[in-house]
Structure formats: structure tokens, C-alpha cells
Amino acid sequence: MSRLPATELNPALLRRWPLPQPGFDGDKETRGHVLVVAGSAEMPGAALLAAEAALRAGAGKLTVGTAASVAPQLGTALPEARVIGLGETAAHGVQADSARRLGELAGKVDALLVGPGMQDEASCVELVHGLLERFGSIPILLDAQAMCTVHPRREPHLLDEAVDWEQFRFPSPVLLTPHAGELARLTGKERAAIEQAPHDAARAAAERWNAVVALKGATTVLAAPDGSLWQHQGGNAGLAISGSGDVLAGIIAGLLARGTTLEQAAAWGVALHGAAGEQLALRCGPLGYLAREIAAEVPALLRVLAAQ
Numbered sequence: 001m002s003r004l005p006a007t008e009l010n011p012a013l014l015r016r017w018p019l020p021q022p023g024f025d026g027d028k029e030t031r032g033h034v035l036v037v038a039g040s041a042e043m044p045g046a047a048l049l050a051a052e053a054a055l056r057a058g059a060g061k062l063t064v065g066t067a068a069s070v071a072p073q074l075g076t077a078l079p080e081a082r083v084i085g086l087g088e089t090a091a092h093g094v095q096a097d098s099a100r101r102l103g104e105l106a107g108k109v110d111a112l113l114v115g116p117g118m119q120d121e122a123s124c125v126e127l128v129h130g131l132l133e134r135f136g137s138i139p140i141l142l143d144a145q146a147m148c149t150v151h152p153r154r155e156p157h158l159l160d161e162a163v164d165w166e167q168f169r170f171p172s173p174v175l176l177t178p179h180a181g182e183l184a185r186l187t188g189k190e191r192a193a194i195e196q197a198p199h200d201a202a203r204a205a206a207e208r209w210n211a212v213v214a215l216k217g218a219t220t221v222l223a224a225p226d227g228s229l230w231q232h233q234g235g236n237a238g239l240a241i242s243g244s245g246d247v248l249a250g251i252i253a254g255l256l257a258r259g260t261t262l263e264q265a266a267a268w269g270v271a272l273h274g275a276a277g278e279q280l281a282l283r284c285g286p287l288g289y290l291a292r293e294i295a296a297e298v299p300a301l302l303r304v305l306a307a308q
């Protein structure tokens, strides 16, 4: 099969791919309710970064599921959210049976993000499988630890002996947002090999797992299971900062809640994140701006990109 080259994700392309816009009389429900399952005792900040970014991308309503020990602080830091405290494992993960509790929200939320700042791979993977069963009809983004669902590093026997991980595929596409280090870990390849051929790596992962894959880096490559391929060049090295990927995941989840496809949310999310980095570099300097400052740039950029 001939392979088409990657399409450049630039403002002109995004203009031809407009985001769903609410009517002037739309209430918050019309812009979507996003559920973010994220954070742990050691990384509560990742949940805060991702969840706030979802609202900055225009989602109307936000619920966060996080480790019970940090839920009250998260609720105080993010008063716009409903925060559900979930039982914790000894290894600081969210207990897998939390999928049942969160499942009460099925039918009430429009997009699901799982993974930023989560710990305990085994419980996380079981939790994700439980969430996939319950939220299969809405768009799902798996980031960070939650991506281990495609191939757990440790203790797969704890999960389901019948699963052949080499054959694992999502029953319907989800969105994955690995950096090269994560994709290396998930595929068993060397990070250098991924970095040398990111287009091939993203496309192979998308086809293998039946996922839309955003392979993050200075150039971010976006691949769909049907072989479609985009790339985004923009932003700057200041975006390579702790928590930046958590913000990107939140922006994309917010766009998904507004009614975009997985591909469109990833394309717009990557472009908005890069443009936010460019704004911050102009205002603050090329390095040293903080991940927590990225999301606040997004509303104005949405206006600019949508209006061009």
C-alpha cells in the first residue's frame, strides 16, 4: 500500500476543520462535560494541570476522579470542579474497582481522560479496562500511566492471563498521547529508533492498537488507524517542561467534550499547546515559563485560530 506523506497542521488547515461552536443561548451542557481521572498522592499537580486545561479549552463542566488523600486539596485548588475521592492501593494507585463508582457517570459525561500523574501500573491498567467497558460510547484519551493498558510492563498475570498482549487492540479507537520515551517502553523498541523514524512509529502504533496516536516531541506526529498522518512543528523548547504533557492532555479532553473527533481534538490541541508556548516565550522568555501558565493562553488563541 502506498503511504501518503504527513499533512502539515497549520492555521489554514485548522480553519478548514472548525471546532463545534455553541449557540449564543447554549448552556454549559452544550459545551460538554469532561471526566478527568488523574493524580495520586505524589503527583496531585498533574490532575490539576490537566483538569484546568480542559476548562480552558472550552468544556462546560468538569468532574475529576482522584486519589482520596488529595481530593480535598484538589477541590480547593480547582473550585470549578466536582472532585470525587477514590480508594487508594498500597502503591498509591487508584483502586481498580473505582471504575464501578465512576461508572455512575456513564451517560452523563461527554469525554474521558485517564492517566496524568497516576501511579501503580497494575491497578491503573485494571481501572482503565473497567472504564473502557463503561464509557465505550464516548471519546477516551489515555495518557501517561494509563497507556500501559496496551502492554503492561509488570504483572500482566495480575490482570488477565487470557490476554495476549501482542495481539491487544482497542475495540473502538481511543486517543493515546505518548512521548518517544513512553512509546519506546510500550513497544519494546529503543527510544532512539522512535526518534529517528517518528512517522513510521506513530503510524505503526495507530494501526497496531486501533488508536489515534499523538507522538509528542519538538515535531508532534499524529497518526490515525486508517493510516492518515499529520505533523505539527511549532512551539519551542520551553514546552519541554514538567507537566506540559498533562496540560496538553487536558486541552485535548476539553475539545473532545465539545464534540470533536479524536483526530480533530488532537490536531487542535497540539496546535493550541504549541501556540501557547510561543505566546509565553514572547512574553516571559524562551525558557522558564511554567506548565501551569500554558492553559490560560488557550481561550484567546481559540478566538484567534477560529477567526482567522
Ligand SMILES: NC(=O)C1=CN([C@@H]2O[C@H](COP(=O)(O)OP(=O)(O)OC[C@H]3O[C@@H](n4cnc5c(N)ncnc54)[C@H](O)[C@@H]3O)[C@@H](O)[C@H]2O)[C@@H](O)CC1
Pocket (backbone or CB within 6 Å): 042, 043, 044, 045, 046, 047, 115, 116, 117, 118, 144, 145, 179, 180, 181, 182, 191, 242, 243, 244, 245, 246
Ligand atoms: N505535577 C505533576 O504531578 C507532574 C506529573 N507528571 C507525571 O509524571 C509521570 C511520568 O512522566 P515522564 O514521562 O516524564 O516519566 P519519566 O521521567 O519516568 O520518563 C520515562 C522515560 O521517558 C523518557 N522521557 C521523558 N520525557 C520524555 C520526552 N519528552 N521525550 C522523550 N522521552 C522522554 C525518560 O528519559 C524516561 O526514559 C506521568 O504520569 C506524568 O503525568 C509529569 O508530567 C510532571 C508533572
Ligand SMILES: Nc1ncnc2c1ncn2[C@@H]1O[C@H](COP(=O)(O)OP(=O)(O)O)[C@@H](O)[C@H]1O
Pocket (backbone or CB within 6 Å): 179, 216, 217, 218, 219, 220, 234, 235, 236, 237, 238, 239, 240, 241, 242, 243, 244, 245, 246, 247, 248, 273, 274
Ligand atoms: N522543542 C520543543 N518544541 C516544541 N514542543 C515541544 C518541544 N519539546 C517538547 N515539546 C512539547 O512539550 C510537551 C511535553 O510533554 P511531556 O514530555 O509529556 O511532558 P510531561 O510528561 O513532563 O508533562 C509535548 O506536547 C511536546 O510535544
